[in-house]
Structure formats: structure tokens, C-alpha cells
Amino acid sequence: MSDIKKISGSEAVVKCLIAEGVEIIYGYPGGAIMPVYDELYKYEDKIHHVLTRHEQGATHSAQGFARISGKVGVAIATSGPGATNLVTGLADAQIDSTPMVCITGQVASNLLGSDAFQETDIVGISTPVTKWNHQVTKASDIPKVLAKAFYIAKSGRPGPVLIDITKDAQFEMFDFKYSKVTGIRSYKPVPKLDNTNLSLAADLINKSLKPMIVWGQGVILSEAEKEFKDFVEKTGIPAAWTIMGVSAIPTSHPLNVGMVGMHGNYAPNMLTNECDLLIAIGMRFDDRVTGNLDKYAKQAKIIHFEIDPAEINKNVKVDIPVLGDAKESLTKILPLLKSRKHNNWLSDFKKLYDIEYDSVIKDDLFPTKEGLTMGEVLKEINIFTKGDAAIVSDVGQHQMIACRYAEFNKSRSNITSGGLGTMGFALPAAIGAKMACPEREVVAVIGDGGYQMTIQELGTIFQSKVPVKIVVLNNSFLGMVRQWQQLFFEKRYASTELVNPDFTAIAKAYYIKSKKVTKREELSSAVEEMIKSKDSFFLEVVVEKESNVFPMIPSGASVSEIRLK
């Protein structure tokens, strides 16, 4: 007798998710995915489905879940508009290497290509924004395709996968059997470590006089935080981060010299063009990091630790590529490195930090002028969370301020839309992050523009009782665009001024506790009340309308042409 039992394709979908250890999924029902929802109803003790208010919210929640936990986030939607609403989240997850599996329903296979109701070619549409995608038209393919989906999403350089399942395949009965995928012959998730290049890299590092590290999210994705810290401490090399990499080591670490890129810190940007060796680890030389490539670290030798061969020499020509998983590479290189200190070189960073402090940071964090600054709000959040919170930021001025000033003690704590710059990311992402790590404080920091792009997810927070903290920094402008208009378009504020609703009234309508701060003396106690709240809490802070984020590398300029004002 066989222990195999015939089940439907839709039940198989749920059983596959359970087999992959999925406990929470985010989604929105509809015609073509109804059979799966019917099974989710039956299995609700094993899988918690969170009903978001928009499919885009489901993807960002799944991303937030994945980013804080390292597990694969799962989102589910129906065909047609349900599927197309996933596209922004897929693109975001693709460019920020976030493991996510999206499942969409599709019209029955006999209707494919006929312009049936709610039919859309989501496999065609999502191809450029997925690591892999696939359409299933037979129930018997569901187990192996979903197993493959999870394997691909999580392994190597992570990314999003979309699986489209026709309605007839969801109904079809078949013999279910599940086994995890451990390899695919045409897919090499981690390239073999090149020991020759590893020792060449070690030689360069040992000989360098002014070395500098720039690390990215790769350190976090490969779970190499400890190995990375050992590497930094043994070599004594000043280490700067991209916004995707921050929190891999505590921000208070003495060798942390701050953020690189357009609104990064003064010292690491300036000294990128003075170092003799640039050690890039798990980062991809994004244009927001490098500025003008023709004037980027031309004087330096460059070592690139990277898992994805397609990233080598893509933007910056490197001298020594070290392909492989960062955890393995850093483990293997450590014994080859000399214990060193770079005190003089480090003091160059300190000197430039002091200049930045005097001209930018002091006024951001300890303003004396009347209007509230975004920086002082972050400073208060740091005080009351003691750097233990996960900060989920949206996109724009507040994001740059949050990334610049938030303090982090733990890895996976800075959750933001880095590569795609998706406004509307933060509110749903915070929901996912909080549900993945209920024991952690999760604070969403959002601008008044981006907040209104996914504001309906307040409904999810209310219905699912997710105790996220929401801070809206309201300057009644699309602040970053306004800043550019001020600096580069002679203050022609084309469509950047926002006439906003009463945000606290909206929070109140969703039964979320709320507070609005307009004066400096109210700020500290309001932040304290928010952090101490056991329930979700909405805090609106009205900040200075026309303040700018500095330092700034104007687009097209070199990193060393960074402006302090």
C-alpha cells in the first residue's frame, strides 16, 4: 500500500509552503487563486495569511519579513490586476537581492492567450524583474516547481521568484510527494573560491598603507557578520558602508567610518579618492555610491569580494576579484592577514568627520533654529530604542537622514528600499518585519509623500494587530525632489508641494493611537510615549519645510566633489 494520497493542486501549494517552513504569508484573494485560499482556510492553524489592503503591500510586507529574518518572504495574489500589482515589489526585491516567492493564480489553461477575464501574461511581464519565474499548468508540477522556487529565491545571491498557477492545475487531483531541491544543473549559486586571488588579495591588504573597506548587504546576506568584524578588527582598516550594508556591525564600532554615496559621510567619500586600496565586500558599485565613475578611486587598487560573477567589472574595473560567498572568503583570508593598525590614516577620517560635524551634523541633531529637523527626530528614536530597534525607512530625504543617523546594535536592522527607491515601501515592510520578529522594536520612518502611497496598510495593522511604530516626518513636500529643484532647477517647485490631510485623524479612524508634534519641547516625550506603547502607534512630526540633506554629491560629480552645503 502506498502512503501517497491524491490531493488537489491547491492543497499541494499549501503543503509545499508548510514543507518549506513557511508560517506567515501576505496576500489578497481573487477569482483565479480562490482554490488556494480555500485550502489556506483549512490550514489556518499552520499558515497565517495576512490580508493586506493592496497586493503591492503584500510584496513589501514579504520583503520586510525576509530582510529582518533572512527567511524567504511569501506573497500571494490572483491573476490579472492582482498579479500586476506585485511588479513593483518584485523589482524592488530583485535589485535589493531579497529572497521572496510570489504565487499568482492564472486563468484556466484552456483560456490562456484568449484575453480571458483577469488574464494577464504575468510571466512575460515579470521576467525582467525576477530571478526566475514559471507558469504551472499541471498539478503534478506544483511540488517540484515550488521546491525549485524556494531554492532559487534563497540560494546564492537571493532574489524574487514568481510562480503562476492556472486555475485548472489548482483543482486537478494528483499524487502528492514533496522533496526539497538541493541543486539545479544549470544554476551555480556560489562560484568556487579562487585561492590564488584570495592570497593575492591578502598580499595587497598586508602591503597597503591607506586601505579602506566599503561593505554592502552581501555581508548580511551571507551571514558573515562575525567574519567581517574579525576581518575589520584584525586588519584595522577603516570600514564604510552602503545603505544596504549598515548594521552588519554595530554603528558604534570604532572602525566604522560611515556611509558612502550621494548623501553619505564626508570622510569616506573624500578618502575614496585618496586610499591606496579599496576593498569592496558584497556591494555592487551602484551609481549612487560611486558618483562619476571616471573619477572614482582611480588612484587605488581595488579588491572585490562578490558572489555574483556578473557584478565583477560591471561598473568599476577591479584589480583582484575574489569570487565566492563572503562568509567563506572572509574565513579563508583571515589567517593570511597581518594584525595591523592604521592610526594615522584613521585620524584622516576623524579630521574630516569633525568638519562634517561642525557644518552639518551639529545642526541636524542639535538644531538651534526654530523648525524641527528630521535628524533630531532620529536622535530621539536612538535615545529611546538604544539602537536596538529595526528602522524601516521609505524613500527620500527622511530615508537618507534615517540611514545617516540611526544607531544599530544588531544586524538586519536597516530595512529600506535601496536600489529601486520605492516610495510606499516602508509601511507594509514594517508590518512584515514586525511579524517576523515580534520581540523586536520596529519603527517605520516615512515621509508624508511615500506614506500616502501605501497608507491603506493601516487597515492591515489594525486588523492584524501588528504593533509597529510609525513616524511620519511631514514637511508638506516631496522633499528630495524639492531639494533638487532648489539646487538644480532654480527653485521651480513643480508638483512637489503637498496639501496633506489630518494624518492623526486617519490613524484614529483605524483605531491606532496617535500624536502630532509641532514643537521641539514636545518631541522627546512623544517619542518616548511611542516607543513605550505596547500597541501600534502613529507619530506625526511636522518638520522644517525647506531643509536640505547634506552632504551631497551632485549627480555626475565625483565622490570627492561632495558638498557640505
Next chain:
Amino acid sequence: MEKEVKTFTVSIYTENNIGLLNRISAIFQRRHINIDSLNSSASEIEGVYRFTILINVTEVQIKKIIGQIDKQIEVIKAYYHNEDDTVYQESCLFKIKSSLLFDDRQIQNIIKDSNARIVTVNKEFFVLEKSGRRKEIDSLYSKLNEYGILQFVRSGAIAITKEPMNISDILSDFKN
């Protein structure tokens, strides 16, 4: 050297997967690169398919493109080669009025000299087939064009590389 635009032959060994062509062509589309010719066929290995794509780009560009093609899940391996490193052929068909064969004897000489082959003849028209390098086909085209061509079609280029491709090794590595 690396910045000079040249013709490259891209050979991609893949699993047969619906949508893979879309995924590969999207990589060219993103970079605003025109595909000169594209062919998909079976390869020397059972169950493994092969795309042959000709494009005109710089060596700097082709390296980045190959990296992005190679990382697609269902791509087993992607290679690029210079014109000198490959033996490649295109094939074409001409449909021409049969009366021309008798009215103008010169056309028979053109056919003979070009090593073209007559596939079929009837009272109205005949069909001529020619395989070779693009230049040879272009030259035949311009000679015949003087007499009038009813229809013309040319295939994508197919190419064999002079150096070995280690696809079988890659696949057997996976099993071990």
C-alpha cells in the same frame, strides 16, 4: 581595442524552458542593443538547446552581457567569440522568374559561380538556395537583384566554434 565595435557570436547552452528566449532577449533590450540575428536549435547534447546570436558591440559590452546571460537560472553556459574564432554560415532562398533563365544566359553563370543550388523549378519561377558567409550572400543578392527577385529570405547565422565547449563537463560536474 576593447572599445571597438565588432561582430560577436554569442553561443548559449540552455535547458528548454518556455520564456527563456524572452529572458535572454530582455538583456539586450535593457541595454538598447540590436540583435543582428538569432537562432535556436538542438545542440550536440540531448535535452540541451543552443542559441546562436550575432550582435555588434564592444568587447567591454559583450563581457557584461555574457555575465548577465550566464547567471540566468536555465542557462547552462554562455560564451562569446570573435569572427575569427568561429566557423559560421547563413542560408538564404531566392525566388526568381523562370523565364529569366532562358532570356538571359548570364544568370546561369551567376548561379554556377556562386555555388548556389536550384531547389525547385517550374514554369513560373525557380527557387535558389545558397549557404555561406554573409558577404557571399550579399554579393549574390546584388547580382541577382539586377534581374529582379520575387522573394528573398535569409536565415540567422549558425556557428561552430574552433575551440571546444565544455558543456558535457559542466553537466557531469553537477552529477558528481
